[in-house]
Amino acid sequence: MNLTALLLSLRLAALVSLILLLISLPLGSWLAFGKWRGRFLIEAVVSLPLVLPPTVLGFYLLIAMGSRSPLGRLWERLFGHGLVFTFEGLVIASLLYSLPFAVQPVVAAFRGVDPKLIQASAVLGASPLRTFFRIIAPLAFPGLVTAFVLSFAHTLGEFGVVLMVGGNLPGITRTVSIAIYDSAQSLDYASANSMAMVLLGFAFLALSIVYAMNRRVWTPWTPR
Amino acid sequence: MTTPTLVAQIRKGFRSGTLASFALDVEIDVPPGITILFGPSGAGKSTLLDCIAGLTRPDAGRIASGDAVLFDSEAGINLPPQRRSAAYVFQSLALFPHLSAEDNVSYGLAQLSAAERRACTVEILESFRVASHGRHKPGELSGGERQRVALARALVTSPRVLLLDEPLSALDAGVKFEILEDLRGWNAARRLPILYVTHSREEVDALGERVIALDHGRVVATGAPREVLDAPRRLRLAQAAGFENLLAATVLELRQADGVMRVRLETGDAELEVPLAHAAPGDSVRLAIRAGDILLATERPSGLSARNILPGKILSLEPRSTFVTARVDCGATFAVHLTPGACRGLELAEGQNVWMILKTHSCHFVQE
Structure with missing residues (x-):
């Protein structure tokens, strides 16, 4: 069992899913309620990581964050080191990789809010922002939990993208899935198994939460 | 304020x-x-x-x-x-x-x-x-x-x-x-x-x-x-306002002095006296009559102020929650609303011959 790798993965997953939740609130509400007819293009871009091989995504990220790219150079000027093969680089890569897992449930939950409730809030004098925080977000709460849990679980288990842009530096970029790969390659099946069991447990727990939320097993209000 | x-x-x-x-x-x-x-x-x-x-x-x-x-x-x-x-x-x-x-x-x-x-x-x-x-x-x-x-x-x-x-x-x-x-x-x-x-x-x-x-x-x-x-004044409004009987008729005769005119229903040959309207003999008009404004009698009534007394036959009796709808054929088919008590009191049955009584001012005109 590689505890360092497990803790690194948990730290990465927590940070990434938190940032993704913050991104998907405005992005999700724009996709759900916006009026621009070309929104489907943005939805397609957001969903690309679902179908792209992680190596393809990782390859382009490697190029985009490399020391010859504008982003890589800017980062180097600001922080004195490059982005690739660092924890920060891993965070940026994971944000893109897990984006659809956060945005899609949020958009679905926002679209599920009865438009009459949104209109009712407006005619009662509420600004769009107040309507968002008092009506839309609370009613979409199960969707927000789903978004957080799914992006957490997905980031925890990512492998291909991490390998491409993070490499395999212990304590910096060696996540638990890479540690499992290493253990299995070196025939240390016991260690690989213990870490794999932890990931399996996490995945099961995450999906149980998601399905329970969406079956309304727990809701913050009384169902009709 | x-x-x-x-x-x-x-x-x-x-x-x-x-x-x-x-x-x-x-x-x-x-x-x-x-x-x-x-x-x-x-x-x-x-x-x-x-x-x-x-x-x-x-x-x-x-x-x-x-x-x-x-x-x-x-x-x-x-x-x-x-x-x-x-x-x-x-x-x-x-x-x-x-x-x-x-x-x-x-x-x-x-x-x-x-x-x-x-x-x-x-x-x-x-x-x-x-x-x-x-x-x-x-x-x-x-x-x-x-x-x-x-x-x-x-x-x-x-x-x-x-x-x-x-x-x-x-x-x-x-x-x-x-x-x-x-x-x-x-x-x-x-x-x-x-x-x-x-x-x-x-x-x-x-x-x-x-x-x-x-x-x-x-x-x-x-x-x-x-x-x-x-x-x-409009047909669709009459339907929405619950006028159950909407009938096409032809103007026969105007009686300006009495403020009424006689019309003949397009189906059957029943004639009705209705309020005077801006029309000439031969014109087609459309009448709206509430089912609740029509009376039924089992014998020909006399000594009534109502001007329209038509013989007819009960086609069907359909009980609703608080009233009974009778369909009465007198050339044209009319819907008539009765209370369940009145229906029992008169011992009405399907196929029975009855008289329909209609006040002149219960007949309204509507436009298409």
Whole structure:
């Protein structure tokens, strides 16, 4: 069992899913309620990581964050080191990789809010922002939990993208899935198994939460 | 202090695929008090409310309440719904399911202090007799209680106008009239302009101060409920207002001195005496007669003031909740409403010969 790798993965997953939740609130509400007819293009871009091989995504990220790219150079000027093969680089890569897992449930939950409730809030004098925080977000709460849990679980288990842009530096970029790969390659099946069991447990727990939320097993209000 | 009359001129067209485009083109006043917006479904009632509330943008027009201009296409004014102070109760009520009744009601009072908000909320919940349910969520309330909370939530904001889109259509009659009484009571002192959409004749009679009849996106009549709905001038309005008998007839003879004319029904050869209308012998007219305005007798009556006594035969008797519908054939088929008691008392049966009695002024003319 590689505890360092497990803790690194948990730290990465927590940070990434938190940032993704913050991104998907405005992005999700724009996709759900916006009026621009070309929104489907943005939805397609957001969903690309679902179908792209992680190596393809990782390859382009490697190029985009490399020391010859504008982003890589800017980062180097600001922080004195490059982005690739660092924890920060891993965070940026994971944000893109897990984006659809956060945005899609949020958009679905926002679209599920009865438009009459949104209109009712407006005619009662509420600004769009107040309507968002008092009506839309609370009613979409199960969707927000789903978004957080799914992006957490997905980031925890990512492998291909991490390998491409993070490499395999212990304590910096060696996540638990890479540690499992290493253990299995070196025939240390016991260690690989213990870490794999932890990931399996996490995945099961995450999906149980998601399905329970969406079956309304727990809701913050009384169902009709 | 009364709120000024809301004045709205609205033009709005819709195009939906190959369907004929629907246009709303109206000019209405909503003075303090209750104005009923009546009309068949698809007449444009909800669209009109949406335009006033700011949920739908008219193509052209002007909506104003006193000095406050809510919309003016020429001046380029279009206030968003949250700045119009036009309260709106939807047919679905749209109570916030995650907030208690109290929090629903105080939602529109964000600009007040917590203490004032609480005081206003408690006061109006008491007026609408739901104060004991303040802590309950909408899902825990009965249909009538939800309706009361929705009305309280809309009225507590002291709006410029209250828009009600068939808010009571789902309720049974008893609960409905209690709520209407409370609404009237609340508004008696405040005199808010209220625009109340319904196609229920009962609600019109219970609330009726003033009716605007809408059909095909146009105002077809305005006035007291009796004038507009008891003598409808349009066929679709007559159908919506519950005239069960709509019959085509030909004018035979005018009797100017008596203020009546004789007509012959197009099906069968029954003749009727009806009020004088602007018509000439040979003209086709369309009559609307309420099923409840026709009497039945088992023997030919005499010594009656009613001028139309027609022999006929009962085709069928269909019991409804509070009345029986008899279909009577006298050349044309008429629907006649009787009380179940009258039906038993006369021992009416299908196939029986009866006499139908119709007052001249129970016959109304309608246009296509």
